[in-house]
Amino acid sequence: MSQEKGSNRREFVERITSGAIALGVSGTGISAFASSAAAMPASESPAEMKWDASWLNGIKGNHAQIFDMPAGNGGFGLLHVHNYLQTYKDAYSLVSPHVVPIVSLYGMTTPLAFNDAMWAKYKFGAATNTNAYGTTTPITRNAYYAAAPGSQTMGMASVIDIPAVATISSLQSRGARFIVCNNAFNFWVGLLEAGGAGKAKDIRAEL
Numbered sequence: 001m002s003q004e005k006g007s008n009r010r011e012f013v014e015r016i017t018s019g020a021i022a023l024g025v026s027g028t029g030i031s032a033f034a035s036s037a038a039a040m041p042a043s044e045s046p047a048e049m050k051w052d053a054s055w056l057n058g059i060k061g062n063h064a065q066i067f068d069m070p071a072g073n074g075g076f077g078l079l080h081v082h083n084y085l086q087t088y089k090d091a092y093s094l095v096s097p098h099v100v101p102i103v104s105l106y107g108m109t110t111p112l113a114f115n116d117a118m119w120a121k122y123k124f125g126a127a128t129n130t131n132a133y134g135t136t137t138p139i140t141r142n143a144y145y146a147a148a149p150g151s152q153t154m155g156m157a158s159v160i161d162i163p164a165v166a167t168i169s170s171l172q173s174r175g176a177r178f179i180v181c182n183n184a185f186n187f188w189v190g191l192l193e194a195g196g197a198g199k200a201k202d203i204r205a206e207l
Contacts, residue, residue: 070107074158082166096175106181
């Protein structure tokens, strides 16, 4: 393993451990869970799973780009996707379906796939260290998906308040596609179960 990869893994474990504390996993359970959750098996065996590849349908453009997004950073990753779409539109007059950004969510961005009710119930704002802009108060809704009604920005703590045109819903309306890592999904489900949020299979079904 390279030093860079080792550093990235340590950083992720440190951040996910902070998330574990926010979700109520404490004491020796944190270290035991952090070391084993990444290898947590899915609820079904590979032979039993029916993989849904329908998200690949309709990708016919000549300009399809994967955006690897392990951290939310207050919306900066999504702003990058917005800039990609806007550049093709301004420079080449190309839009969907000719230009297709595909955003891969995993690690600390896995909760970006869940709705406001799940963010409120499972305290994903605290678990991902996502605070309201200008405060140290964790947000209780998925501000990455859509801005608050009437707001022109995402409203999350960052160097700048990212404009609402970079939210997931806005990007989806312009042809962006979002996919979620199944291993990361299982990791978060296990993290929530370890924090006393319920049974893994129930949490997974709800999310």
